Amino acid sequence: MVIQCNTLTVFELEEPSKAEKVSSLVENERVMFGDVSIDVMSIQYREGYTLQKLSIQHASGLAQTVIVTHICGLNWKEDQNPPKPATLLDAIDSIDIFMPENPPRRPKLLVHCRSGCTRSGMLIVLINCIERLRSKERIDIFRAVEDLRSLKSNMVNSQIMYKYIYDVMKFCASIFNSTYANLR
Known part of the structure; x- marks a missing residue:
């Protein structure tokens, strides 16, 4: 492949x-x-x-x-x-x-x-959101997950996963000297 x-x-x-x-x-x-x-x-x-x-x-x-x-x-x-x-x-x-x-x-x-949707889904959402954060685009984590789920169900399937994505994105925003204004 x-x-x-x-x-x-x-x-x-x-x-x-x-x-x-x-x-x-x-x-x-x-x-x-x-x-x-x-x-x-x-x-x-x-x-x-x-x-x-x-x-x-x-x-x-x-x-x-x-x-x-x-x-x-x-x-x-x-x-x-x-x-x-x-x-x-x-x-x-x-x-x-x-x-x-x-x-x-x-x-x-x-x-x-292993499952093809849990950790993979979180990583794909994070990569897409980090790319948007770097280009100063508006970030909507819920929408990013929703778009991914339209391709494969069960991606990011728990509140714990959402929280981790938000925590990583807040960390990234602080590293990139960015404001949280574009993080939703």
């Missing part, structure tokens, strides 16, 4: 036991998954997550090689506390770290967690 869709960033929100498997990759190592080879070009261990630059290619060599930013870990268990806002913001800021200068269009981002 990463190769077919030319995805340039994979954000993997896994629980600690699964994150340990991914963090066991070694720099300059080649790993095969069926007909797909993954070359680990670099690994950066950051507070709370691992940032990897991967080269992915189909073994046939017919498809082009895709360089992917892989953000993994965050030790974010499905039913427990999410990471600190500063850790999450740092991970979100890492999305573009290996991107080419001035890409012709916005690169595709693949976000996944």
